[in-house]
Every structure is written in structure tokens, then in C-alpha cells.
Amino acid sequence: MSPDNCHLTVNRIAGQCSAVGGSAARGRLVIMVLEIGLIQVTPGSEDDFAAAYRKARPILTSTPGCRSVRMTRGIESPSRFVLLVEWDTIEAHEHDFRGTDRFTRWRELIGPYFAEPPAVEHAVDVPSGESR
Numbered sequence: 001m002s003p004d005n006c007h008l009t010v011n012r013i014a015g016q017c018s019a020v021g022g023s024a025a026r027g028r029l030v031i032m033v034l035e036i037g038l039i040q041v042t043p044g045s046e047d048d049f050a051a052a053y054r055k056a057r058p059i060l061t062s063t064p065g066c067r068s069v070r071m072t073r074g075i076e077s078p079s080r081f082v083l084l085v086e087w088d089t090i091e092a093h094e095h096d097f098r099g100t101d102r103f104t105r106w107r108e109l110i111g112p113y114f115a116e117p118p119a120v121e122h123a124v125d126v127p128s129g130e131s132r
Helices: 046-061 090-098 101-113
Strands: 007-009 016-018 033-040 066-075 080-087 119-123
Touching: 007 119, 033 090, 046 080, 046 101, 066 090, 080 090, 090 101
Parallel strands: none
Antiparallel strands: 007 016, 033 080, 033 119, 066 080
16 A cells, blocks of 8 residues: 555554644645665775764754654674664655755765665554554
8 A cells, every 4th residue: 555545644652543734644644654775885884884874864864754763783794784764754755855965965975885776665564453
């Protein structure tokens, strides 16, 4: 189901869904979208990449529609990083970040450390069926 067909905002802490007001929601509910970026860094540059990420992170977190940002590093594969970004909508990611100079500045800082282009996908929570 696409985000245009099912609009829910997921309150992760309470595990509940809630309506979103404002013109962007147009009386609908809006799904929080998780961006998952699999990043393979050139071996030997992991610490420099992590430092570049710390410098670049505010560019991402200040983007309208960005709810949270987290970067993880592999234990068994220390050159593999996973970027997890929660967005209000896919459009917030695609239009408010990727479609702006924010993305250019972000990539200028972290891109030099990529061993290959990152694989990026979007996901939504699977309902647990629990009431809380």
C-alpha cells in the first residue's frame, strides 16, 4: 500500500496511531516513513566517515519533515554503516531533502568515503495488532 493510499502517523513511544491536522494532511492520517540507507565505506576510512557524518548530521536533522536520524556501524563488517531516518512522508525526504541543496551539502561531506553508491529504501511499520 502506498503512502498516498494509507496515511497514518505512528507514535512509536505509545505504539498508537493519531490523526495529523494541517493542510499537508488534508484531513487524512499520515504514515511516518523510515528511510534505510546501506552504506559501504572504503576500508580504512571508517573513522573519517563517522566524523564527516557528525558534521553533516545537522543538515539532515534541520530538514522539514525529518523526525529522527541514527547511524549504526557493523560489528562483523566495520566498513558497513546503516543510516536510519524517520520522515513524516516520502515526499519530505524526496522533495524537502533530496531535491534541495541540503542533499548536495550532505553528500559533499560524507560521499567521498563511499566505496559504492548507498542502497536506499523506504519502509513503514508493520502493525503489531496490539492496542497499546
